[in-house]
Amino acid sequence: MNNNNLQRMPRMAVVIPSYKVRDHVLGVITRIGPEVERIYVVDDCCPVRSGELVQSECTDQRVVVLRHEQNQGVGGAVMTGYGAAIADGLEIIIKIDGDGQMDPALISRFVAPIAAGEADYTKGNRFFDLETVRTMPGLRLFGNAVLSLMCKLSSGYWNLFDPTNGYTAIHRDVARRLPFDRISRRYFFETDMLFRLNTLRAVVADVPMDARYGDEVSNLRISKIIGEFMFKHARNFAKRIFYNYYLRDMSLASFELPAGIGLLLFGVVFGGTHWLAAAQSGVPASSGTVMLSAMPVILGVQLLLAFVGHDIASVPTRPIHDKASPPLLLK
Numbered sequence: 001m002n003n004n005n006l007q008r009m010p011r012m013a014v015v016i017p018s019y020k021v022r023d024h025v026l027g028v029i030t031r032i033g034p035e036v037e038r039i040y041v042v043d044d045c046c047p048v049r050s051g052e053l054v055q056s057e058c059t060d061q062r063v064v065v066l067r068h069e070q071n072q073g074v075g076g077a078v079m080t081g082y083g084a085a086i087a088d089g090l091e092i093i094i095k096i097d098g099d100g101q102m103d104p105a106l107i108s109r110f111v112a113p114i115a116a117g118e119a120d121y122t123k124g125n126r127f128f129d130l131e132t133v134r135t136m137p138g139l140r141l142f143g144n145a146v147l148s149l150m151c152k153l154s155s156g157y158w159n160l161f162d163p164t165n166g167y168t169a170i171h172r173d174v175a176r177r178l179p180f181d182r183i184s185r186r187y188f189f190e191t192d193m194l195f196r197l198n199t200l201r202a203v204v205a206d207v208p209m210d211a212r213y214g215d216e217v218s219n220l221r222i223s224k225i226i227g228e229f230m231f232k233h234a235r236n237f238a239k240r241i242f243y244n245y246y247l248r249d250m251s252l253a254s255f256e257l258p259a260g261i262g263l264l265l266f267g268v269v270f271g272g273t274h275w276l277a278a279a280q281s282g283v284p285a286s287s288g289t290v291m292l293s294a295m296p297v298i299l300g301v302q303l304l305l306a307f308v309g310h311d312i313a314s315v316p317t318r319p320i321h322d323k324a325s326p327p328l329l330l331k
Contacts, residue, residue: 010115013038013090014107015081017074018050021098025050028096029058031104036062040084041098042077043067050098074166075189079180086176094169102167106209110169113205120174120202120319123160123190124167128208147191147229154236155194156244157204158312163191167209171321174202188232195236199243203319244314253310256303264300267293 014032018025018041025041032039039062043051055065066080078095085093092111096102102124113119127133133141144162151163168190177200184192197204245254271293278285 009035010091010111011089012036012092012094012107012111013040013081013085013088014104015040015042015078015085015093015095016098017042017044017077017081017095018054018098019044019046019071019074019077020048020050021100022046022048022050022053024100025054025098026058028098028100028102028104029054029060029063032062033104033107036094036107038085038088038090039063040081041065042080044073044077045069045071073186073189075183075185075192078189079183082170082175082178083180086172091172092169093172093175095166097166103209106167106207107169109207109209110167113207114169114171114321117319117321118203119205120321121170121193121197121204122168122207123162123204124165124209125160125162125206126165126209127161128206129210150229150233151191151194154233154240155191156198156240156311157194157315159315160194160204160206162206163194165209166190167207168193173321174200184232188229191229192232192236195240198240198316201316201318201320203316251310253307256307256310260300260303260307262300263296263303267296267298267300271297 012035014036016025016028016039021028029039029041039060041051041054041063043049043054043065045068051065051067054063064084066084068076068080072080081095082093092114094107094110096104096107106124110122110124113122126136127144136144144164148161148163152158152160155163164187174197178193178196183189183196194204241257245251245257271290274285274289274293
């Protein structure tokens, strides 16, 4: 057999954030296949001591337990795992939760696009199969759809869905370019990761997976995080637009966006003002006034649609993990 046709198996690591998953984490570890070289269980100051349980009862020699003295959230736990995997020379890092929702048998699906040089980062998507989507609670389904739309705007990955899905894999060369100290540490972590990856121009791919729900209890409360999520999405959107359309590069879209916003606002304010004046006086506005209100609105909407079309077409398509020098990390 020609050795040139043999593809070397990448060295893989799994990171498992461990917080209130004592009843499930050992079962997750036992289902991780032999293709994985190292398993990092990050005890995020777990109140039920999940890390101690793993260390005392798990006999898998691949397992390394890392501990946080203070709770840092899922983002902090993943960054700790990433750092350990990079230091140990692992090439592809998979992150799965310790609550049993994510099937370790799918690891090869997440690794394949990265190993083939087709993507830098992969993430799960529970919305590919409409039959399995029916098993998802209605409120969670609606919330995920709204979050997905907001994430498309803020991250620039218009081709992705299910942004809060935490089943992910990343190439080491991309992970080490991430600004570990600036990535959101808690519930916004997965979405903030996509924004950071877009600033690196990394290729991200969705991987179909089924929605699975057991007896685990979610710590997420929509009412508590909706305001924070909206603010952070708006912040990331503004940063992304500035980085990609004014600081890093300029194109026709760089002018379409401000022109579209300006014309739309002018038309709405001008038309609204004259509409109120006409309503109070009982004298209809002239045709010229109506046209002067309508035309900026129409042009503004057209320019904004043109900008969105350009933004959708600008989704990264060329993987970066084969590049020798890392790009500048933007604050």
